[in-house]
Amino acid sequence: xxxxxxxxxxxxxxxxxxxxxxxxxxxxxxxxxxxxxxxxxxxxxxxxxxxxxxxxxxxxxxxxxxxxxxxxxxxxxxxxxxxxxxxxxxxxxxxxxxxxxxxxxxxxxxxxxxxxxxxxxxxxxxxxxxxxxxxxxxxxxxxxxxxxxxxxxxxxxxxxxxxxxxxxxxxxxxxxxxxxxxxxxxxxxxxxxxxxxxxxxxxxxxxxxxxxxxxxxxxxxxxxxxxxxxxxxxxxxxxxxxxxxxxxxxxxxxxxxxxxxxxxxx
Amino acid sequence: xxxxxxxxxxxxxxxxxxxxxxxxxxxxxxxxxxxxxxxxxxxxxxxxxxxxxxxxxxxxxxxxxxxxxxxxxxxxxxxxxxxxxxxxxxxxxxxxxxxxxxxxxxxxxxxxxxxxxxxxxxxxxxxxxxxxxxxxxxxxxxxxxxxxxxxxxxxxxxxxxxxxxxxxxxxxxxxxxxxxxxxxxxxxxxxxxxxxxxxxxxxxxxxxxxxxxxxxxxxxxxxxxxxxxxxxxxxxxxxxxxxxxxxxxxxxxxxxxxxxxxxxxxxxxxxxxxxxxxxxxxxxxxxxxxxxxxxxxxxxxxx
Numbered sequence: 108x109x110x111x112x113x114x115x116x117x118x119x120x121x122x123x124x125x126x127x128x129x130x131x132x133x134x135x136x137x138x139x140x141x142x143x144x145x146x147x148x149x150x151x152x153x154x155x156x157x158x159x160x161x162x163x164x165x166x167x168x169x170x171x172x173x174x175x176x177x178x179x180x181x182x183x184x185x186x187x188x189x190x191x192x193x194x195x196x197x198x199x200x201x202x203x204x205x206x207x208x209x210x211x212x213x214x215x216x217x218x219x220x221x222x223x224x225x226x227x228x229x230x231x232x233x234x235x236x237x238x239x240x241x242x243x244x245x246x247x248x249x250x251x252x253x254x255x256x257x258x259x260x261x262x263x264x265x266x267x268x269x270x271x272x273x274x275x276x277x278x279x280x281x282x283x284x285x286x287x288x289x290x291x292x293x294x295x296x297x298x299x300x301x302x303x304x305x306x307x308x309x310x311x312x313x314x315x316x317x318x319x320x321x322x323x324x325x326x327x328x329x330x331x332x333x334x335x336x337x338x339x340x341x342x343x344x345x346x347x348x349x350x351x352x353x354x355x356x357x358x359x360x361x362x363x364x365x366x367x368x369x370x371x372x373x
Numbered sequence: 374x375x376x377x378x379x380x381x382x383x384x385x386x387x388x389x390x391x392x393x394x395x396x397x398x399x400x401x402x403x404x405x406x407x408x409x410x411x412x413x414x415x416x417x418x419x420x421x422x423x424x425x426x427x428x429x430x431x432x433x434x435x436x437x438x439x440x441x442x443x444x445x446x447x448x449x450x451x452x453x454x455x456x457x458x459x460x461x462x463x464x465x466x467x468x469x470x471x472x473x474x475x476x477x478x479x480x481x482x483x484x485x486x487x488x489x490x491x492x493x494x495x496x497x498x499x500x501x502x503x504x505x506x507x508x509x510x511x512x513x514x515x516x517x518x519x520x521x522x523x524x525x526x527x528x529x530x531x532x533x534x535x536x537x538x539x540x541x542x543x544x545x546x547x548x549x550x551x552x553x554x555x556x557x558x559x560x561x562x563x564x565x566x567x568x569x570x571x572x573x574x575x576x577x578x579x580x581x582x583x584x585x586x587x588x589x590x591x592x593x594x595x596x597x598x599x600x601x602x603x604x605x606x607x608x609x610x611x612x613x614x615x616x617x618x619x620x621x622x623x624x625x626x627x628x629x630x631x632x633x634x635x636x637x638x639x640x641x642x643x644x645x646x647x648x649x650x651x652x653x654x655x656x657x658x659x660x661x662x663x664x665x666x667x668x669x670x671x672x673x674x675x676x
Binding site: 109110111112118122123125126129130132133134135136137139140143150151153193194196197198199200201203204205206212215216218219221222223224225226227228229230231232233234249250252253256260310313314316317320321331334335338342346347350353354357358360361 | 407408409410411412413414415417418421422423424425426428429432474477478480481482483484485486492493495496497498499500502503504505506507508509510511512513514515517519520521524551554555565568570573574583586587590591608611612613614615619629632633636637642645646649652653656657660
């Protein structure tokens with residue numbers, strides 16, 4: 108009876124209680140930060156003695172924050188686009204290719220996701236120092252594309268595995284060229300996978316801290332690097348304001364993902 | 374189907390567009406079918422991932438002079454031994470706590486009415502997608518000496534003095550469990566959903582108490598999921614940098630932080646790379662073990 112929701116009795120009450128507590132635990136820091144960003148206490152007293160928008164004012168008035176956000180946006184957009192395109196081609200090879208070592212190749216392409224990121228950060232830092240790419244946008248984009256690639260390959264390859272290839276073959280039999288069949292039949296069918304890949308690849312770069320800390324220069328900082336630097340100085344409420352905007356962005360992405368998923372599944 | 378494959382094979386389709394079903398004996402030697410599409414990814418990962426990592430590892434045996442002295446220092450010195458030990462301790466504690474907390478939640482999520490479950494899933498995704506530094510910052514503020522948690526406990530009369538919740542094992546554990554929970558809950562829901570409720574009804578019919586049914590049926594059946602998820606959390610925790618650096622104390626530094634410090638502040642490339650190699654080797658070994666546990670199932674499939 109342990110897996111019958113309606114016949115669990117007291118056990119269900121207990122488990123639901125735990126689930127509620129854990130959900131609250133997961134929600135707590137997110138809600139807390141948003142509330143704090145509107146609080147008037149510089150020392151982050153909670154509950155706040157009053158409410159204010161001045162931390163947002165300070166945040167938006169500081170060109171360093173805005174610059175860091177724009178840098179992050181630019182790098183994440185380019186890295187995500189590259190990762191999705193490269194990942195799309197790679198997924199076709201991984202799912203449909205027949206060559207020896209296909210599983211080895213799959214493992215290799217997914218390794219950047221499982222290797223401790225600090226090892227990669229240190230390695231690419233040393234490598235780019237020699238190539239003169241340290242602290243450059245190009246260096247940032249390359250490093251983040253490598254890290255984002257597995258996040259692009261996994262959803263696209265999964266979608267491609269679930270796509271019945273005979274439909275594409277049928278289009279070819281009916282006179283479409285192989286390329287045309289791919290563009291007009293296959294790609295639209297796996298668009299949810301491609302869309303997820305774009306979101307995950309973007310987030311992989313946008314949220315990336317460790318490589319960014321090593322790659323950043325005084326003139327080129329992403330948002331996480333800026334937050335990291337501020338955190339090490341003090342726990343200023345301006346960070347709470349910046350964080351709240353990031354939470355808002357996350358919510359918007361989640362809503363967009365849900366809406367598009369709903370529209371596609373119709 | 375065979376005809377279609379044949380036409381595909383004979384048309385001058387570029388690599389990456391060949392058919393799926395291999396027909397032994399019919400295919401003469403040619404460029405590995407379908408490999409072409411993977412070339413950009415292969416070049417990218419080889420040039421900017423494999424080469425830099427191998428080059429880094431080589432420095433561990435070449436700097437400051439050729440030999441294994443970096444590894445001798447690393448394993449011979451009590452300071453580093455303590456860091457290794459602490460890294461394993463933190464990762465073990467985090468994994469254990471994550472499993473215990475995640476199991477009941479995954480259990481409920483597996484059988485909950487979808488309307489209720491989607492709220493919980495929404496919160497899990499929100500917390501997972503929220504910027505890592507944002508979440509860590511929140512815990513820094515919540516856990517500090519004058520933070521909300523200490524104040525609430527004092528005003529409730531539970532404690533008189535603020536508890537030391539940050540810059541120690543407690544702080545790291547809370548912050549890390551928070552980050553790892555979704556990675557444990559989500560796969561575990563899949564495992565639990567795959568269990569047939571009938572087996573548990575049968576156990577109850579045969580007179581098993583709920584506890585016996587849990588211990589002898591539900592737990593063993595969910596163990597592969599627990600082991601796979603737990604191993605993943607353990608491996609991720611071993612190499613974690615940000616949260617331990619911000620919520621942990623100087624007395625319980627972890628391996629990733631040590632590597633970063635060695636190289637960024639101390640410029641000791643030899644020792645730093647040796648430590649990086651140790652972390653890499655342990656991670657890869659555990660990862661291989663996980664692949665074996667998960668069996669033939671593909672990496673990264675599902676949620």
